[in-house]
Amino acid sequence: MMENYQNLKQLFDGFFDQYINNETDSPLSLSIRKGAFEDFYRMGFPTNKIEKWRKTKLKDVLDLPYTINTSDRLRTQQQKSIFECEINNLDTDLFSLLNGWYEKSSENLLQGVIVCSIREAEQKYPELFSKYFDRMASDRSNGLIALNSAIYSDGYFVYVPDNVACNRTIQIVNVINATSRIFVNTRNLVIVGKNASLSLVHCDDSLSSFGSFVNNVSEFFVDEGGQLDFYKMQNKDEKATVITHNFVEQQRDTNTHANTITFNGGLIRNDTRVKLAGKGSHADVMGLYLVDREQFVDNQVKIDHAVSDCTSNQLFKGIVDENGRAIFNGHILVQQDAQRTAAYQSNNNIQLTDTASIDTHPFLEIYADDVKCSHGATVGQLDEDALFYMMQRGICERNARMLLMFSFAGQVIDHIKIPAIKNRISELVSRRLKGELSACESCELNCENPDSVMTFEIDMSKI
Amino acid sequence: MLEIKDLHVSIQGKEILKGLNLSVKPGEVHAIMGPNGTGKSTLANVITGRDIYDNISGEIIYKGKNLMEMAIEDRAREGIFLSFQYPVEIPGVSITNFMRAAMDEIYLYRGKKPMSGGEFLKYFNEKKQFVEMTANLANRSVNEGFSGGEKKKNEIFQMAMLNPDLAILDETDSGLDIDALRIVANGVNKLRTPENATIVITHYQRLLDYIVPDFVHVLYGGKIVKTGGKELALELEDKGYEWIKDHADIQL
Ligand SMILES: Nc1ncnc2c1ncn2[C@@H]1O[C@H](COP(=O)(O)OP(=O)(O)OP(=O)(O)O)[C@@H](O)[C@H]1O
Ligand SMILES: [Mg+2]
Numbered sequence: 145m146m147e148n149y150q151n152l153k154q155l156f157d158g159f160f161d162q163y164i165n166n167e168t169d170s171p172l173s174l175s176i177r178k179g180a181f182e183d184f185y186r187m188g189f190p191t192n193k194i195e196k197w198r199k200t201k202l203k204d205v206l207d208l209p210y211t212i213n214t215s216d217r218l219r220t221q222q223q224k225s226i227f228e229c230e231i232n233n234l235d236t237d238l239f240s241l242l243n244g245w246y247e248k249s250s251e252n253l254l255q256g257v258i259v260c261s262i263r264e265a266e267q268k269y270p271e272l273f274s275k276y277f278d279r280m281a282s283d284r285s286n287g288l289i290a291l292n293s294a295i296y297s298d299g300y301f302v303y304v305p306d307n308v309a310c311n312r313t314i315q316i317v318n319v320i321n322a323t324s325r326i327f328v329n330t331r332n333l334v335i336v337g338k339n340a341s342l343s344l345v346h347c348d349d350s351l352s353s354f355g356s357f358v359n360n361v362s363e364f365f366v367d368e369g370g371q372l373d374f375y376k377m378q379n380k381d382e383k384a385t386v387i388t389h390n391f392v393e394q395q396r397d398t399n400t401h402a403n404t405i406t407f408n409g410g411l412i413r414n415d416t417r418v419k420l421a422g423k424g425s426h427a428d429v430m431g432l433y434l435v436d437r438e439q440f441v442d443n444q445v446k447i448d449h450a451v452s453d454c455t456s457n458q459l460f461k462g463i464v465d466e467n468g469r470a471i472f473n474g475h476i477l478v479q480q481d482a483q484r485t486a487a488y489q490s491n492n493n494i495q496l497t498d499t500a501s502i503d504t505h506p507f508l509e510i511y512a513d514d515v516k517c518s519h520g521a522t523v524g525q526l527d528e529d530a531l532f533y534m535m536q537r538g539i540c541e542r543n544a545r546m547l548l549m550f551s552f553a554g555q556v557i558d559h560i561k562i563p564a565i566k567n568r569i570s571e572l573v574s575r576r577l578k579g580e581l582s583a584c585e586s587c588e589l590n591c592e593n594p595d596s597v598m599t600f601e602i603d604m605s606k607i
Numbered sequence: 608m609l610e611i612k613d614l615h616v617s618i619q620g621k622e623i624l625k626g627l628n629l630s631v632k633p634g635e636v637h638a639i640m641g642p643n644g645t646g647k648s649t650l651a652n653v654i655t656g657r658d659i660y661d662n663i664s665g666e667i668i669y670k671g672k673n674l675m676e677m678a679i680e681d682r683a684r685e686g687i688f689l690s691f692q693y694p695v696e697i698p699g700v701s702i703t704n705f706m707r708a709a710m711d712e713i714y715l716y717r718g719k720k721p722m723s724g725g726e727f728l729k730y731f732n733e734k735k736q737f738v739e740m741t742a743n744l745a746n747r748s749v750n751e752g753f754s755g756g757e758k759k760k761n762e763i764f765q766m767a768m769l770n771p772d773l774a775i776l777d778e779t780d781s782g783l784d785i786d787a788l789r790i791v792a793n794g795v796n797k798l799r800t801p802e803n804a805t806i807v808i809t810h811y812q813r814l815l816d817y818i819v820p821d822f823v824h825v826l827y828g829g830k831i832v833k834t835g836g837k838e839l840a841l842e843l844e845d846k847g848y849e850w851i852k853d854h855a856d857i858q859l
């Protein structure tokens with residue numbers, strides 16, 4: 145399967161050898177790595193022959209030359225600037241991954257909450273690590289997941305003990321800042337204990353524009369009565385590829401809310417799979433994507449209602465301009481025993497140009513009989529009557545379009561539960577729609593005139 | 608203020624207005640009546656700049672300027688306001704933000720400094736009381752889920768906010784209950800000054816008891832076929848459009 149990618153093969157082989165000779169990895173993770181590496185070579189990269197990858201042109205980006213960053217010692221001078229990056233300017237406990245490596249040593253936060261590198265977790269918390277690591281990702285449903293398990297460099301580990309409501313939002317910035325095109329495999333593990341709660345913000349950013357391939361796998365376990373809010377913001381450069389697989393497993397009476405906001409990127413694919421494994425649970429999986437130029441954003445969702453009395457809600461909205469392309473695949477699986485399931489899905493798109501393309505595929509697979517399911521997908525244009533109405537009140541066309549797009553996007557943003565994050569995202573969306581937020585402008589490093597004062601034509605703030 | 612000469616308008620190959628003339632001076636109220644589908648809303652749309660028509664010819668001069676060459680939003684900023692026959696729902700845009708955006712742009716266009724948040728809010732609340740709009744309605748998205756009457760009330764609220772020089776009310780009375788009709792009509796009357804003008808499109812004489820017109824025009828077959836004083840409305844109510852057809856010398 146890998147014949148076509150000799151360069152990458154060499155790269156991966158070399159990297160893998162390092163691990164095998166590395167004493168810091170436990171026998172468990174070494175055996176996982178070995179097995180996964182074999183799986184990867186057997187499977188190769190996903191190709192367009194696979195139905196779910198039919199429209200994701202991975203080959204184009206895999207044909208490029210990459211390097212792998214094998215050391216966590218690489219630091220850039222301007223590391224501080226990451227923290228000044230627009231998107232990250234939130235009131236949170238901030239941690240970062242740079243080029244695939246965790247940036248700080250472990251930190252025990254108040255309340256016994258742990259945030260550290262996944263490599264450190266493997267050493268320090270072997271029980272937790274061995275119990276949860278690779279439990280869901282071992283499904284190896286595609287080669288990229290196997291590759292990640294085989295050669296992940298690093299990632300974050302977050303643990304909230306039972307009965308702890310983590311009162312600070314934890315934010316992790318996964319940033320790429322390299323001097324060449326790099327291939328990065330990051331691996332994260334998040335565990336929310338019984339009756340515990342956590343809000344986590346994950347940002348995918350890039351500061352350099354040499355191009356990058358981030359292959360990210362995250363596993364989330366939410367134990368009985370637990371609650372997890374997971375916000376992901378993606379603001380990548382146009383040469384960036386990000387492939388994300390999020391696995392979520394929910395025990396009884398749990399509640400999760402996942403919301404992915406994609407501002408910019410080259411080739412972005414987010415695959416979220418939620419297993420509702422305990423009764424009385426609810427999962428929200430939501431997303432907003434703003435796509436223009438030659439950008440490509442692909443959202444894949446699968447919600448597995450494995451037991452009865454659970455609910456789920458998928459809501460994805462997108463605005464696609466110029467030659468942008470967007471894909472949404474939403475899959476609801478209701479297993480035989482999952483009676484009294486309520487599962488909803490909706491995907492709405494605004495297509496601004498004829499050259500933009502949008503594919504949306506709802507997929508319901510239902511084996512139980514007492515089930516409430518609905519799905520709806522729309523692709524439309526901005527409402528001409530509404531535009532005329534607004535312009536008749538004196539609003540220029542550009543702002544009228546802006547207001548309509550902003551309100552469309554707002555229907556996703558409104559679900560964000562933490563006000564500070566909601567306001568920040570709201571502001572960023574408004575700037576993105578005005579063309580003021582692009583990946584290269586969003587941080588001081590690459591910006592010619594940083595901190596130019598923004599003037600708002602429309603005051604969006606609620607008055 | 609407004610001079611329309613020999614206006615022809617067609618849509619999808621069908622000529623709707625066939626040589627319409629109308630002259631409106633500051634301080635005047637003109638009522639336009641006429642059967643369904645005769646082109647009343649078309650006239651309102653053409654004045655405000657809706658660009659769905661395949662052919663528009665003739666002349667529309669507003670405050671000495673050629674309206675045909677003016678952008679939709681500039682016509683609005685120059686003081687033309689349309690109370691829509693069918694107000695449009697805009698989900699997710701609150702009336703507050705909508706009006707704020709509109710007023711800011713109008714102020715900028717007129718070279719005035721936009722209001723501060725506090726000033727705006729005060730002004731907004733004044734106008735809300737003006738049309739006796741409930742607080743609840745103002746916090747909602749523009750027209751979303753509003754009843755027919757609430758939508759019309761919201762149009763007049765916006766008119767009060769924007770304080771236009773030329774207001775065109777397209778069947779603002781339809782769908783209003785008796786109390787709402789009185790509130791709306793009172794609102795319109797209170798906004799009248801010797802400098803501004805109003806065109807009222809209606810099917811019913813009832814509204815004209817409240818908003819007393821200086822002129823009543825009958826639009827029929829794409830032209831204004833008869834013009835009179837307020838008593839013409841009464842006569843029409845009494846005799847119907849058949850009577851016009853018989854008495855006005857019109858070629859359809
Ligand atoms: N978008 C359109 N496409 C085709 N025909 C149209 C369109 N809009 C209006 N028309 C036609 O133009 C004619 C005039 O319509 P208009 O809405 O101006 O009538 P009106 O006098 O306002 O009627 P009413 O009293 O029912 O409101 C009608 O025959 C209508 O069907
Ligand atoms: Mg009409």
